[in-house]
Amino acid sequence: KQEVTQIPAALSVPEGENLVLNCSFTDSAIYNLQWFRQDPGKGLTSLLLIQSSQREQTSGRLNASLDKSSGRSTLYIAASQPGDSATYLCAVRPRTTDSWGKFQFGAGTQVVVTP
Amino acid sequence: EAQVTQNPRYLITVTGKKLTVTCSQNMNHEYMSWYRQDPGLGLRQIYYSMNVEVTDKGDVPEGYKVSRKEKRNFPLILESPSPNQTSLYFCASRETPNEKLFFGSGTQLSAL
Numbered sequence: 001k002q003e004v005t006q007i008p009a010a011l012s013v014p015e016g017e018n019l020v021l022n023c024s025f026t027d028s029a030i031y032n033l034q035w036f037r038q039d040p041g042k043g044l045t046s047l048l049l050i051q052s053s054q055r056e057q058t059s060g061r062l063n064a065s066l067d068k069s070s071g072r073s074t075l076y077i078a079a080s081q082p083g084d085s086a087t088y089l090c091a092v093r094p095r096t097t098d099s100w101g102k103f104q105f106g107a108g109t110q111v112v113v114t115p
Numbered sequence: 116e117a118q119v120t121q122n123p124r125y126l127i128t129v130t131g132k133k134l135t136v137t138c139s140q141n142m143n144h145e146y147m148s149w150y151r152q153d154p155g156l157g158l159r160q161i162y163y164s165m166n167v168e169v170t171d172k173g174d175v176p177e178g179y180k181v182s183r184k185e186k187r188n189f190p191l192i193l194e195s196p197s198p199n200q201t202s203l204y205f206c207a208s209r210e211t212p213n214e215k216l217f218f219g220s221g222t223q224l225s226a227l
């Protein structure tokens with residue numbers, strides 16, 4: 001079964017520093033990988049979605065890379081701001097015959113950006 | 116505005132009393148799903164629906180029921196809530212063809 005891991009569980013950085021968040025998965029057979037942001041008491045918001053044929057996606061200060069062969073994805077947030085403080089989760093959609101509706105999520109990395 | 120709406124936002128119940136959490140989306144998405152989120156465990160999928168009248172189990176379906184009679188609605192039913200079902204629940208729908216997920220704001224359930 002596909003397992004998704006995010007290390008570290010928590011991270012604190014000073015404002016202006018670049019953030020690097022990691023996501024690893026055990027089975028390289030995936031359709032896509034998605035990064036989400038979750039604010040306290042709120043739902044998840046999709047930030048970036050990388051299809052299996054892609055190596056990276058970019059949106060503003062955010063850049064996500066995907067290396068299927070090594071089972072890793074990295075989310076980069078440039079020039080972090082206090083408003084970037086949130087929990088960031090990744091999710092993969094496995095490419096298996098019984099996975100048409102299934103997504104596997106990591107437990108998330110809680111980020112605090114200090115002014 | 117495109118959104119997934121869950122109700123209620125907070126719910127306190129006694130064990131054994133049947134309850135329903137509603138979920139509605141206005142994006143005409145065929146796919147909808149329910150998750151529970153527990154500290155340190157991430158999101159775990161309860162049930163999903165590929166379309167009207169088509170539902171299937173996720174990773175943790177025990178103690179839950181769902182139905183999909185209309186495309187926009189996907190209610191989650193707890194027939195006899197137990198304390199281990201105390202959790203934060205999220206409903207989601209999926210855009211096609213890129214599979215971007217849209218989540219509701221969550222329902223915090225406490226089963227005492």
